[in-house]
Amino acid sequence: MASDQLLQYLFSGLTHGSIYALVGVGFTIIYAVTSIINFAQGEFVMLGGMLSFFLFASMGVPLPMAVILAIIVAAVVGALLYLLAIRSARQASVVSLIIITIGASIFIRGIAAEVWGVDAVRPPAFTGTTSWLVAGAYIQPQAVWLIGITLVLTLLLHLFFNFTMMGKALKACAINRSAAGMVGIDARAMALTAFVMAGALGAIGGTVMSPLTSITYGMGAMIGLKGFVAASIGGFKSPVAAVIGGLTLGIVEAMAVAIGWGPFSSAYKDAIALIVLLAILLLRAGQLAAQERPS
Amino acid sequence: MLRVENVSVAYGRATAVREVSLTVNDGEIVTLIGSNGAGKTSLLNAVAGLVPVKSGAVWLDDILLSGLSLHQTARLGFGYVPEGRQLFGDMPVIDNLILGAYPKSARNRLSLLGYVGWFTRRADIRTNLESVYRLFPKLHERQSQKAGSLSGGEQQMLAIGRAMMCSPKILVLDEPSLGLAPNLVKEILQLLGRLREEGLTILLIEQDAVAALKIADRGYVMERGRIVLEGTAGELLGNDEVKHAYLGRALT
Ligand SMILES: Nc1ncnc2c1ncn2[C@@H]1O[C@H](COP(=O)(O)OP(=O)(O)OP(=O)(O)O)[C@@H](O)[C@H]1O
Numbered sequence: 001m002a003s004d005q006l007l008q009y010l011f012s013g014l015t016h017g018s019i020y021a022l023v024g025v026g027f028t029i030i031y032a033v034t035s036i037i038n039f040a041q042g043e044f045v046m047l048g049g050m051l052s053f054f055l056f057a058s059m060g061v062p063l064p065m066a067v068i069l070a071i072i073v074a075a076v077v078g079a080l081l082y083l084l085a086i087r088s089a090r091q092a093s094v095v096s097l098i099i100i101t102i103g104a105s106i107f108i109r110g111i112a113a114e115v116w117g118v119d120a121v122r123p124p125a126f127t128g129t130t131s132w133l134v135a136g137a138y139i140q141p142q143a144v145w146l147i148g149i150t151l152v153l154t155l156l157l158h159l160f161f162n163f164t165m166m167g168k169a170l171k172a173c174a175i176n177r178s179a180a181g182m183v184g185i186d187a188r189a190m191a192l193t194a195f196v197m198a199g200a201l202g203a204i205g206g207t208v209m210s211p212l213t214s215i216t217y218g219m220g221a222m223i224g225l226k227g228f229v230a231a232s233i234g235g236f237k238s239p240v241a242a243v244i245g246g247l248t249l250g251i252v253e254a255m256a257v258a259i260g261w262g263p264f265s266s267a268y269k270d271a272i273a274l275i276v277l278l279a280i281l282l283l284r285a286g287q288l289a290a291q292e293r294p295s
Numbered sequence: 296m297l298r299v300e301n302v303s304v305a306y307g308r309a310t311a312v313r314e315v316s317l318t319v320n321d322g323e324i325v326t327l328i329g330s331n332g333a334g335k336t337s338l339l340n341a342v343a344g345l346v347p348v349k350s351g352a353v354w355l356d357d358i359l360l361s362g363l364s365l366h367q368t369a370r371l372g373f374g375y376v377p378e379g380r381q382l383f384g385d386m387p388v389i390d391n392l393i394l395g396a397y398p399k400s401a402r403n404r405l406s407l408l409g410y411v412g413w414f415t416r417r418a419d420i421r422t423n424l425e426s427v428y429r430l431f432p433k434l435h436e437r438q439s440q441k442a443g444s445l446s447g448g449e450q451q452m453l454a455i456g457r458a459m460m461c462s463p464k465i466l467v468l469d470e471p472s473l474g475l476a477p478n479l480v481k482e483i484l485q486l487l488g489r490l491r492e493e494g495l496t497i498l499l500i501e502q503d504a505v506a507a508l509k510i511a512d513r514g515y516v517m518e519r520g521r522i523v524l525e526g527t528a529g530e531l532l533g534n535d536e537v538k539h540a541y542l543g544r545a546l547t
Pocket residue numbers: 306309311329330331332333334335336337338378502
């Protein structure tokens with residue numbers, strides 16, 4: 001394969017990988033702080049994309065405003081998910097809470113279909129659609145936005161978790177929730193923070209990605225799965241690890257398609273995430289069981 | 296002053312603590328002794344807000360603690376050094392200590408987004424950090440080492456230091472000597488004596504009754520969820536029942 005072709009696939013992998021990364025970070029933050037796997041994570045991406053499109057196209061909100069509003073609304077949905085569904089189910093086991101998030105994702109998807117219909121939509125790109133030629137490969141400005149924003153957010157998250165008091169308090173909850181309580185950290189406030197962050201991050205991904213690939217009300221399931229795999233590759237440990245996991249998955253997908261390995265023509269691209277997931281489950285099954293926190 | 300009034304604690308149908316009352320006056324060291332399973336940890340966990348109080352009331356000065364959750368009692372000055380230390384093992388020593396001052400930094404929500412280095416430079420937090428480092432120079436030496444990689448004794452010092460970081464009204468320790476070599480136990484107990492001289496109020500749970508009563512002003516003996524005996528340290532050390540039940544091993 002020519003190197004410019006390889007680069008083309010690499011661009012594609014990084015673009016898709018960025019969105020997996022942002023979703024994976026959401027999974028990771030919520031899991032670390034609350035031990036819950038939030039299966040409504042992909043819905044935040046859908047909400048971001050859908051809201052920005054409908055605010056812009058149907059309500060005439062200028063695009064930058066529409067994007068910011070979409071992110072804020074998704075963050076509020078994250079907060080409501082926690083406050084209404086998770087926090088009120090106080091005595092529920094972690095497994096029931098995870099099932100609640102699955103229910104929430106079906107609910108959000110259903111509302112989206114009712115309100116916005118089932119047709120695919122595509123908001124306009126932030127800064128034009130004329131692709132740039134980089135070392136023989138083409139990249140769309142919107143893809144540069146997506147990759148760039150992902151990298152900037154990764155840096156910000158790294159700084160947040162390692163150098164701010166609140167970041168450290170979130171980490172403390174992740175390491176030992178009752179010890180966090182003993183030093184005065186309100187575990188529920190931290191859980192709420194985690195859901196808000198996850199909602200905002202997913203929606204940022206959705207608003208920036210949707211001009212690249214048209215989106216529908218039901219896209220959250222597949223994106224959620226990919227983000228889950230990204231978080232799994234990262235071991236649900238740190239946001240940076242989830243980003244690396246997401247980018248890795250994106251590149252692996254693109255390369256598998258590039259070399260036409262086995263049945264993986266682009267039609268079967270999505271199966272790669274499942275194979276990666278299966279491999280991780282087999283490798284990590286023992287590890288995860290050993291790490292399981294006593295609650 | 297900590298007042299525990301008729302507190303009961305139950306896990307499902309099993310009652311672990313039955314109508315326990317005890318008082319710790321300002322500036323006192325009070326020790327609660329009792330054998331394994333007596334209910335000491337259950338009582339402390341309930342007072343701290345980790346497990347619910349089934350009945351009764353807990354007062355810290357004139358604030359009702361019972362019914363509050365863990366982070367609230369911590370913010371009101373209940374400095375808990377729990378059984379098993381419960382450190383943030385993956386974080387360096389310094390971060391464990393700074394998080395100990397979380398209630399001080401959390402007073403202004405927005406400042407929580409600030410750089411942690413600022414907090415270590417803030418006068419009230421820096422004073423506490425310096426006094427913890429003066430008490431435990433080892434912690435200063437190892438401030439950037441992960442808490443989980445410290446020795447058992449150093450971890451216990453860190454647990455105490457972390458609780459001291461937010462200037463608690465009362466320091467409550469659950470078997471700080473657990474798993475430590477005898478000379479370290481002595482060192483920690485002597486340190487508690489010194490802290491008391493500086494005006495700190497201390498409630499100390501211990502299995503080693505002699506060692507605890509030697510530094511304590513008063514003591515309570517707990518058996519199967521109830522307080523069965525109370526008195527000054529001298530009285531308890533001289534009490535035949537106590538000698539028989541708890542001091543026998545230590546005295547022979
Ligand atoms: N989380 C729990 N769930 C159910 N029962 C518990 C729980 N924690 C403690 N118990 C029971 O409550 C009783 C008192 O236990 P507790 O840990 O309070 O005793 P203790 O005096 O601290 O003992 P030790 O000196 O061994 O630490 C025991 O019978 C114990 O089995």
